[in-house]
Amino acid sequence: MNRQAQRSGATGVHHNRQYSEHYLDASSKWFNDSSSNHIPPLQDYNLYGGGGGRMYRSNAQRSFNEYCFDPATPPRSYAIKKNANGYGDEDYSPRDFSPGLLDLHSFDTELLPQITSSNLYDSEPYIFGKQTVRARASENNVSNSLAAADNAKSSNVAKIKVVVRKRPLNKKEVAKQEEDIIDTVSDSLTVHETKLKVDLTQYVEKHEFVFDAVLNEEVTNDEVYCETVEPIVPIIFQRTKATCFAYGQTGSGKTYTMKPLPLKASRDILRLMHHTYRNQGFQLFVSFFEIYGGKLFDLLNGRKKLCMREDGKQQVCIVGLQEYRVSDVETIKELIEQGNATRSTGTTGANEESSRSHAILQLAIKRSVEGNVSKPPRVVGKLSFIDLAGSERGADTTDNDKQTRIEGAEINKSLLALKECIRALDNDQGHIPFRGSKLTEVLRDSFVGNSRTVMISCISPSSGSCEHTLNTLRYADR
Numbered sequence: 473m474n475r476q477a478q479r480s481g482a483t484g485v486h487h488n489r490q491y492s493e494h495y496l497d498a499s500s501k502w503f504n505d506s507s508s509n510h511i512p513p514l515q516d517y518n519l520y521g522g523g524g525g526r527m528y529r530s531n532a533q534r535s536f537n538e539y540c541f542d543p544a545t546p547p548r549s550y551a552i553k554k555n556a557n558g559y560g561d562e563d564y565s566p567r568d569f570s571p572g573l574l575d576l577h578s579f580d581t582e583l584l585p586q587i588t589s590s591n592l593y594d595s596e597p598y599i600f601g602k603q604t605v606r607a608r609a610s611e612n613n614v615s616n617s618l619a620a621a622d623n624a625k626s627s628n629v630a631k632i633k634v635v636v637r638k639r640p641l642n643k644k645e646v647a648k649q650e651e652d653i654i655d656t657v658s659d660s661l662t663v664h665e666t667k668l669k670v671d672l673t674q675y676v677e678k679h680e681f682v683f684d685a686v687l688n689e690e691v692t693n694d695e696v697y698c699e700t701v702e703p704i705v706p707i708i709f710q711r712t713k714a715t716c717f718a719y720g721q722t723g724s725g726k727t728y729t730m731k732p733l734p735l736k737a738s739r740d741i742l743r744l745m746h747h748t749y750r751n752q753g754f755q756l757f758v759s760f761f762e763i764y765g766g767k768l769f770d771l772l773n774g775r776k777k778l779c780m781r782e783d784g785k786q787q788v789c790i791v792g793l794q795e796y797r798v799s800d801v802e803t804i805k806e807l808i809e810q811g812n813a814t815r816s817t818g819t820t821g822a823n824e825e826s827s828r829s830h831a832i833l834q835l836a837i838k839r840s841v842e843g844n845v846s847k848p849p850r851v852v853g854k855l856s857f858i859d860l861a862g863s864e865r866g867a868d869t870t871d872n873d874k875q876t877r878i879e880g881a882e883i884n885k886s887l888l889a890l891k892e893c894i895r896a897l898d899n900d901q902g903h904i905p906f907r908g909s910k911l912t913e914v915l916r917d918s919f920v921g922n923s924r925t926v927m928i929s930c931i932s933p934s935s936g937s938c939e940h941t942l943n944t945l946r947y948a949d950r
């Protein structure tokens with residue numbers, strides 16, 4: 473009891489310390505400094521209900537949609553047409569889609585060549601007429617310095633960041649009188665593992681870990697976003713590919729953590745596109761697929777089976793994957809909801825099955841080559857969100873059911889391969905072992921070149937999950 477009380481005290485201290493600093497940072501970045509603020513303030517940041525939203529609401533002044541109007545976007549009624557099963561299908565007009573990741577004649581999986589800040593803003597093909605050029609000159613100067621600031625910021629964003637998120641005890645755990653065995657203080661945490669001696673007396677073994685950030689059970693989804701994805705959003709305009717994934721046992725909070733992130737990121741991306749990078753020809757595309765039993769399924773196209781190929785330049789392409797060009801938050805929200813619904817209803821026993829698949833949502837920023845709109849746009853940067861299969865599923869290899877064993881082995885393979893790739897990236901190894909699994913092959917282009925990786929390790933605080941929690945923390949430990 474005493475220990476428990478002390479521990480919650482420590483957690484509180486950590487929370488205050490960490491986030492009082494963060495709020496200062498966030499406020500100066502987002503709304504206090506309105507003169508240099510390149511992203512307009514948010515109106516409602518709490519769509520999924522998980523976040524506190526307290527950082528943003530009081531300062532909202534303008535409707536976000538003011539910045540998001542793009543006549544090239546198909547009407548929303550076009551974007552989401554569902555059949556009787558609730559899946560999107562052939563009702564879509566082909567004109568609503570990009571060519572898909574595998575258009576062998578497109579440059580889709582290739583990055584645009586380096587664009588310096590100055591020519592990024594001087595690029596005339598997007599400007600219609602000389603008067604407009606002059607009128608926009610001063611605007612562009614401002615944008616120039618803002619982009620330069622983004623460039624400077626990008627060099628400060630760590631190549632790999634590992635964050636641990638502890639969820640609160642749930643009702644079931646409380647009913648079973650399970651204890652919270654995790655202490656968090658600042659960026660470190662301690663697991664108190666109860667063990668038995670040979671004479672059956674109990675003792676507690678402490679396991680200490682330090683990470684780039686430790687988020688305790690009081691931390692909201694908004695705060696998770698600020699700590700993880702928000703810093704990398706501006707740099708995907710600077711030819712960077714970034715990956716954010718959640719790792720942890722089933723029920724540890726991976727989906728709860730990951731679900732709001734793409735929408736929050738899309739809002740910021742659109743805000744940058746319509747403000748800092750206005751008239752620069754950037755386009756945003758969304759795709760959403762899952763890897764289940766080593767096979768790929770399109771979550772925005774009725775779980776259509778997809779296949780992966782490598783082109784002559786060893787660029788990975790996903791044949792037939794639908795990508796939607798989007799320019800407003802509402803459409804993105806609907807696409808994400810559609811994908812999530814497809815993920816869980818596409819197989820029997822929603823939760824059970826969702827923990828056996830890896831869901832990958834990608835936000836790609838593209839731009840036409842040298843302003844030539846007749847050519848397919850090229851990828852400038854990409855942000856991938858991955859809700860991984862439950863980590864303990866990889867251990868299902870002893871299950872009697874053959875299918876479960878095969879799935880378990882596949883998950884095991886992909887999680888190990890992912891860890892190997894991250895380790896290789898972390899050590900700046902020239903060779904990244906992508907071929908270890910479908911998951912890492914699909915992510916190949918997100919790991920090469922200028923990349924950023926954020927791993928969110930989700931843990932349950934309960935004594936009953938101690939072994940899984942230790943496994944998760946050891947996986948995340950660098």
Ligand SMILES: Nc1ncnc2c1ncn2[C@@H]1O[C@H](COP(=O)(O)OP(=O)(O)OP(=O)(O)O)[C@@H](O)[C@H]1O
Nearest residue numbers: 639640721722723724725726727728823826827862
């Ligand atoms: N930080 C949190 N605060 C409050 N509730 C949480 C938190 N994290 C998770 N939960 C709740 O715990 C339950 C399990 O979470 P979630 O479905 O995200 O787990 P998961 O790791 O994605 O599981 P699976 O691998 O089976 O998909 C959900 O009901 C979720 O709402």
